[in-house]
Amino acid sequence: MSRLPKYIEADDVKRVLKMTDLIPIIEKAMGNFSKGEDGGVVQPARSFIPVKKHAGSFIAMCAYSEKDETLATKLLTRYQENAGTGIPTHMSAIILFEPSTGELKSIMDGDVITSMRTAAASAVATKYLAPENSKILCILGSGDQARSHYKSLHHICNFEEVRVWSPTFKNAQDFSSQLKSKVCETVEEAVRGADVIVTATFAKQPIVEWEWVKPGAHINAVGAVNKKWQELSSELMQKSVVHVDSREAAMKESGDVIISKTEIFAEIGDLVNGTKEAQKEKTTVFKSLGMAMEDAVSAKLVYDKHMENQ
Numbered sequence: 001m002s003r004l005p006k007y008i009e010a011d012d013v014k015r016v017l018k019m020t021d022l023i024p025i026i027e028k029a030m031g032n033f034s035k036g037e038d039g040g041v042v043q044p045a046r047s048f049i050p051v052k053k054h055a056g057s058f059i060a061m062c063a064y065s066e067k068d069e070t071l072a073t074k075l076l077t078r079y080q081e082n083a084g085t086g087i088p089t090h091m092s093a094i095i096l097f098e099p100s101t102g103e104l105k106s107i108m109d110g111d112v113i114t115s116m117r118t119a120a121a122s123a124v125a126t127k128y129l130a131p132e133n134s135k136i137l138c139i140l141g142s143g144d145q146a147r148s149h150y151k152s153l154h155h156i157c158n159f160e161e162v163r164v165w166s167p168t169f170k171n172a173q174d175f176s177s178q179l180k181s182k183v184c185e186t187v188e189e190a191v192r193g194a195d196v197i198v199t200a201t202f203a204k205q206p207i208v209e210w211e212w213v214k215p216g217a218h219i220n221a222v223g224a225v226n227k228k229w230q231e232l233s234s235e236l237m238q239k240s241v242v243h244v245d246s247r248e249a250a251m252k253e254s255g256d257v258i259i260s261k262t263e264i265f266a267e268i269g270d271l272v273n274g275t276k277e278a279q280k281e282k283t284t285v286f287k288s289l290g291m292a293m294e295d296a297v298s299a300k301l302v303y304d305k306h307m308e309n310q
């Protein structure tokens with residue numbers, strides 16, 4: 001008997017997905033991922049198809065987690081030139097299967113999950129790596145990820161000040177009128193003295209320099225997902241203790257890691273599992289690339305909560 005998969009639209013994803021539920025689930029998923037075969041996660045390298053004619057990319061990301069009983073793929077487009085047109089720069093759908101039978105369970109919006117699970121992964125990194133009593137948050141970029149990070153990181157630290165910088169001043173002003181923050185005119189002004197820094201931009205060349213960063217600060221570097229792009233200077237990468245979500249992906253996809261030839265200290269999952277020690281007192285970087293595994297556990301959470309309400 002064939003059954004129709006459940007379609008779950010963005011508003012319904014938003015209604016059931018709560019950051020307080022998501023952060024611990026992503027933390028556990030990052031831990032399982034870093035256990036290798038014992039973690040029961042299968043996550044092949046993702047495929048990028050360049051749509052050169054239109055300056056876009058199509059990305060396919062698949063994962064299975066035995067422990068979480070979830071099997072899913074996210075299909076996503078990234079069209080940077082959509083910025084300012086009213087069409088988002090990232091758009092996606094997640095397809096969820098039942099691992100025990102292979103049945104197609106659901107097709108759901110992937111945009112809300114991409115925003116929230118990326119910010120949740122940075123929240124996990126920040127929990128382990130931010131200096132004690134972090135008070136100043138700096139956000140570079142004012143788009144979708146900048147906004148979701150503003151929300152997720154407030155679950156981890158009691159910030160007294162949030163600073164925002166964006167290449168288009170008006171975008172930073174709009175951000176600040178919606179999410180309480182101070183607009184900065186330069187990256188340097190935003191970064192100096194901050195305890196936690198988020199880089200969530202489409203920069204292709206480094207925008208943050210080592211000398212601006214407060215010793216011991218923690219940086220969540222979310223953009224520059226391309227082997228030729230950098231958000232952080234090579235000096236900053238080399239002098240910081242660098243963490244990633246997936247070593248394998250970082251060596252393949254991260255210009256911040258590849259160009260700087262920096263040494264990766266740990267995956268965030270290693271900190272979760274206690275196999276590597278978090279060095280909170282040092283200047284730390286979490287180079288985030290995003291994992292299919294994060295989408296798969298988030299999609300299962302959304303599906304289960306959505307079906308409870310049916």
Ligand SMILES: NC(=O)c1ccc[n+]([C@@H]2O[C@H](COP(=O)([O-])OP(=O)(O)OC[C@H]3O[C@@H](n4cnc5c(N)ncnc54)[C@H](O)[C@@H]3O)[C@@H](O)[C@H]2O)c1
Nearest residue numbers: 089118141142143144145200201202203223224288289290
């Ligand atoms: N690590 C992950 O899991 C993950 C997930 C989703 C998105 N991303 C990446 O995060 C970044 C932000 O994504 P988003 O969804 O917020 O995009 P967005 O389009 O909503 O926002 C992009 C931001 O970058 C700024 N920007 C554009 N060009 C720039 C430049 N040359 N220098 C500095 N800033 C520039 C824009 O003004 C805007 O504030 C992108 O690089 C995206 O690919 C990473």
Ligand SMILES: O=C(O)[C@@H]1CCCCN1
Nearest residue numbers: 076078114225289290291
């Ligand atoms: O993990 C993700 O969902 C995104 C896809 C776009 C590039 C950055 N990472």
